[in-house]
Amino acid sequence: xxxxxxxxxxxxxxxxxxxxxxxxxxxxxxxxxxxxxxxxxxxxxxxxxxxxxxxxxxxxxxxxxxxxxxxxxxxxxxxxxxxxxxxxxxxxxxxxxxxxxxxxxxxxxxxxxxxxxxxxxxxxxxxxxxxxxxxxxxxxxxxxxxxxxxxxxxxxxxxxxxxxxxxxxxxxxxxxxxxxxxxxxxxxxxxxxxxxxxxxxxxxxxxxxxxxxxxxxxxxxxxxxxxxxxxxxxxxxxxxxxxxxxxxxxxxxxxxxxxxxxxxxxxxxxxxxxxxxxxxxxxxxxxxxxxxxxxx
Amino acid sequence: xxxxxxxxxxxxxxxxxxxxxxxxxxxxxxxxxxxxxxxxxxxxxxxxxxxxxxxxxxxxxxxxxxxxxxxxxxxxxxxxxxxxxxxxxxxxxxxxxxxxxxxxxxxxxxxxxxxxxxxxxxxxxxxxxxxxxxxxxxxxxxxxxxxxxxxxxxxxxxxxxxxxxxxxxxxxxxxxxxxxxxxxxxxxxxxxxxxxxxxxxxxxxxxxxxxxxxxxxxxxxxxxxxxxxxxxxxxxxxxxxxxxxxxxxxxxxxxxxxxxxxxxxxxxxxxxxxxxxxxxxxxxxxxxxxxxxxxx
Numbered sequence: 001x002x003x004x005x006x007x008x009x010x011x012x013x014x015x016x017x018x019x020x021x022x023x024x025x026x027x028x029x030x031x032x033x034x035x036x037x038x039x040x041x042x043x044x045x046x047x048x049x050x051x052x053x054x055x056x057x058x059x060x061x062x063x064x065x066x067x068x069x070x071x072x073x074x075x076x077x078x079x080x081x082x083x084x085x086x087x088x089x090x091x092x093x094x095x096x097x098x099x100x101x102x103x104x105x106x107x108x109x110x111x112x113x114x115x116x117x118x119x120x121x122x123x124x125x126x127x128x129x130x131x132x133x134x135x136x137x138x139x140x141x142x143x144x145x146x147x148x149x150x151x152x153x154x155x156x157x158x159x160x161x162x163x164x165x166x167x168x169x170x171x172x173x174x175x176x177x178x179x180x181x182x183x184x185x186x187x188x189x190x191x192x193x194x195x196x197x198x199x200x201x202x203x204x205x206x207x208x209x210x211x212x213x214x215x216x217x218x219x220x221x222x223x224x225x226x227x228x229x230x231x232x233x234x235x236x237x238x239x240x241x242x243x244x245x246x247x248x249x250x251x252x253x254x255x256x257x258x259x260x261x262x263x264x265x266x267x268x269x270x271x272x273x274x275x276x277x278x279x280x281x282x283x284x285x286x287x288x289x290x291x292x293x294x295x296x
Numbered sequence: 297x298x299x300x301x302x303x304x305x306x307x308x309x310x311x312x313x314x315x316x317x318x319x320x321x322x323x324x325x326x327x328x329x330x331x332x333x334x335x336x337x338x339x340x341x342x343x344x345x346x347x348x349x350x351x352x353x354x355x356x357x358x359x360x361x362x363x364x365x366x367x368x369x370x371x372x373x374x375x376x377x378x379x380x381x382x383x384x385x386x387x388x389x390x391x392x393x394x395x396x397x398x399x400x401x402x403x404x405x406x407x408x409x410x411x412x413x414x415x416x417x418x419x420x421x422x423x424x425x426x427x428x429x430x431x432x433x434x435x436x437x438x439x440x441x442x443x444x445x446x447x448x449x450x451x452x453x454x455x456x457x458x459x460x461x462x463x464x465x466x467x468x469x470x471x472x473x474x475x476x477x478x479x480x481x482x483x484x485x486x487x488x489x490x491x492x493x494x495x496x497x498x499x500x501x502x503x504x505x506x507x508x509x510x511x512x513x514x515x516x517x518x519x520x521x522x523x524x525x526x527x528x529x530x531x532x533x534x535x536x537x538x539x540x541x542x543x544x545x546x547x548x549x550x551x552x553x554x555x556x557x558x559x560x561x562x563x564x565x566x567x568x569x570x571x572x573x574x575x576x577x578x579x580x581x582x583x584x585x586x587x588x589x590x591x592x
Contacts, residue, residue, distance in 0.1 A: 053411065104411035107456060111407045115349065115400035160403060162396075 002097035003293070004105060005034070005050045005179075007263070008063060009088040011071055013038040013045050018070045023047060025066035030055030034292045035264055044082070048263055050094060050293060053105045060089060060109050064117050064169075073144060073170040081140055083147045084119065084170035088136060091176045094293070102176035103127045107159075110174040114161025117169070120151060121160045124175035129159055136173060144170050179289075181230040181269055182262035183238055185245045186223050189254045192216060195224035198248045202226070202241065209244060211236045223257060233269045242278045264289040298393035299589070300401060301330070301346045301475075303559070304359060305384045307367055309334040309341050314366045319343060321362035326351030330588045331560055340378070344559055346390060346589060349401045356385060356405050360413050360465075369440060369466040377436050379443045380415065380466035384432065387472045390589070398472035399423045406470040410457030413465070416447060417456045420471035425455055432469060440466050475585075477526040477565055478558035479534055481541045482519050485550045488512060491520035494544045498522070498537065505540060507532045519553060529565045538574045560585040 012018050019038055026047055027033060035048035049059065064086050071085035089109070091102040103126055110121035128134040132155075140147065148165045150156040157163055158171065165171050187195060195216030200206050203214040211232035217225045226245055230236060238259075246256045261284040270288070274280040308314050315334055322343055323329060331344035345355065360382050367381035385405070387398040399422050406417035424430040428451075436443065444461045446452040453459055454467065461467050483491060491512030496502050499510040507528035513521045522541055526532060534555075542552045557580040566584070570576040 104407070104457070108404065108407035108411050111400070111404035115404050161400070 001052045002101045003050055003094040004053060004056055004097045004102055005048065005092040005094050005289075006056050006060060007046060007048050007090050007092065008060065008086055009082075010045045010047065010063070010067060011043065011073060011082045011085050011087050012067075013043040014040050019045050021070060022063060022066050025062040026059045028055065028059055028062065031059050032292075032294050034289070035287075037263060044087075046263060053101065056091070057105060057109045057112065060086075061112055061116065064113050064119065064172075068117055068119070068166065068169045072168040073165075074168065081143050082170075083140055083144050084166075084172040085168065086119075086172050088124075089172065089174040090125070090180075091174075092179055093176075094289075095296070099126050099176060099178070106174050106176045110160045110172075113172065113174070114158070117166070118162060119166045119169050120158035120162055120164070120171045122171065122173045123159045124173045126176040128175065136175075139173050147171055178232065179266060181233050181238065181265050183228050183230055183241065183259065183265075184262065185226045185228075185242060185259045186219065186257045187225070187245075187249055187254050188222065188257045189224050189249075189252075190218075190222055191252075191254075192218045192224050194249065194252050194254050195226050197252075198245055199226050199228075201248055202228075202244050209236045209241060212241060233266070237271075238265075238269055238274075238278060239271050260284055261287045263287070264292065266290065297348045298397045299346055299390040300349060300352055300393045300398055301344065301388040301390050301585075302352050302356060303342060303344050303386050303388065304356065304382055305378075306341045306343065306359070306363060307339065307369060307378045307381050307383050308363075309339040310336050315341050317366060318359060318362050321358040322355045324351065324355055324358065327355050328588075328590050330585070331583075333559060340383075342559060349397065352387070353401060353405045353408070356382075357408055357412065360409050360415065360468075364413055364415070364462065364465045368464040369461075370464065377439045378466075379436055379440050380462075380468040381464065382415075382468050384420075385468065385470045386421070386476075387470075388475055389472075390585075391592070395422050395472060395474070402470050402472045406456045406468075409468065409470070410454070413462070414458060415462045415465050416454035416458055416460070416467045418467065418469045419455045420469045422472040424471065429455075432471075435469050443467050474528065475562060477529050477534065477561050479524050479526055479537065479555065479561075480558065481522045481524075481538060481555045482515065482553045483522070483541075483545055483550050484518065484553045485520050485545075485548075486514075486518055487548075487550075488514045488520050490545065490548050490550050491522050493548075494541055495522050495524075497544055498524075498540050505532045505537065508537060529562070533567075534561075534565055534570075534574060535567050556580055557583045559583070560588065562586065 030051045032050045038045040067085040106127035114121045199214035199216040202208040213229040215227045219225050258279045267290045271277045326347045328346045334341040363381040402423035410417045447459050495510035495512040498504040509525040511523045515521050554575045563586045567573045
């Protein structure tokens with residue numbers, strides 16, 4: 001049977017009781033909990049779990065039911081752009097699963113979320129109903145308010161559900177995509193400009209490395225970060241990205257401090273001895289997807 | 297909770313064991329079986345049942361699973377145009393249900409049929425994704441072969457599932473529509489032309505009565521039939537239709553023999569004393585929807 005990963009991003013990263021309750025709602029027969037990561041400043045939690053299609057769909061429906069009760073987007077704050085209480089729900093093919101399996105699961109899940117909870121649902125990436133809706137950033141343009149206004153237009157009607165947001169839970173984007181690696185490289189500098197210049201150099205959209213999205217961030221008074229999504233790690237590896245950043249930083253006389261993984265990575269994405277090769281934080285060595293999956 | 301009616305048309309009207317097995321697949325908790333009617337010459341069975349959305353969806357999925365096993369459309373014959381083993385699945389709002397409830401249920405059911413059974417599914421009538429797909433006759437144009445060829449074109453891709461038919465079960469149309477009355481008036485004549493002329497006179501598409509579809513059929517050597525669907529019985533009643541047919545038949549010197557109901561009708565669609573007023577067959581007097589529904 002196909003094993004699929006689900007990585008919902010939920011708009012709550014502060015209230016520990018709510019974060020735990022939503023995790024408990026996801027848990028159930030056939031669900032393998034792999035990871036949970038909350039960010040208070042983004043006010044956002046990412047749950048990572050895997051299973052076969054039917055248990056996964058049920059788990060996502062339980063998550064939506066719990067989130068609709070516990071989260072009120074109207075009084076939500078946080079720096080991350082978001083359109084809903086359960087903001088984004090990607091399905092990712094793991095072993096024995098195809099992208100078509102994930103597309104079908106995204107559609108049936110979105111249809112049921114809209115039907116049972118009256119949350120308008122957009123399909124995105126591989127599950128999108130047209131090219132314009134593939135990109136999450138396109139869908140999310142203008143945040144919750146932009147989406148609420150746009151969904152009255154025929155071209156931006158939700159794929160499922162009403163053409164107005166849920167009063168507390170907003171809207172949601174449900175889709176299918178390949179494995180994505182969230183990878184950050186921290187630089188020993190207090191100059192945000194250095195991280196921003198490097199991000200611009202390496203991201204695909206400004207002519208850098210293929211399948212790389214990158215952003216420069218200020219972490220604290222002595223560290224800046226190049227924060228990335230690697231959308232095809234077989235074409236552009238963590239190592240290739242690390243080397244490009246180290247080289248570009250050296251031009252500014254800046255040293256790479258360490259690198260970090262957010263969520264999980266496939267085993268074959270890591271080089272031998274990643275602590276030495278990528279200056280990977282030692283605590284991230286166990287963030288390997290296969291080690292947390294159920295045995296075959 | 298909303299009560300919804302489901303009236304699937306299945307491409308099997310001869311093998312009693314298969315007809316019974318498909319009925320048994322539908323039966324389950326929360327399902328109220330209302331009617332079953334098989335037609336051997338059309339090789340077709342219509343099941344009528346009601347329930348709340350979740351039990352109904354499960355029942356339809358069980359029906360599809362059973363039909364995929366028991367029916368092979370490749371070796372099917374019968375005069376009715378059909379595109380699949382489970383050919384058409386309409387959802388109809390009854391008490392406390394809205395058309396939106398039925399549209400949402402049609403979409404989630406179609407998504408799951410495609411995902412679990414790999415049967416391509418088209419949404420029709422109120423659930424249709426565009427105007428061209430609303431009409432069942434438009435969707436079914438060219439029968440199973442026409443649909444199989446057409447579904448490779450972007451404009452006629454199924455709403456859910458693969459762009460090729462299931463090897464044994466073909467494709468399916470799942471939709472939402474208001475209550476429809478299947479009503480036939482039998483004429484004491486052996487002249488098919490009379491029934492055909494009357495059908496043309498009364499059907500909406502050739503300028504007759506609104507919300508009436510009609511066809512002239514030869515039943516046997518002494519009876520012809522005007523076979524109808526009344527798609528809005530509050531606007532065009534059974535009585536109005538009966539009177540128009542009786543009047544038109546008299547022009548040809550032909551007498552109305554009797555009228556008959558196929559399936560069920562709402563109580564308020566029948567006049568007082570329908571046996572006298574509509575020459576309704578006495579055995580059809582119990583074909584009243586409300587009498588078979590579960591009590592409130």
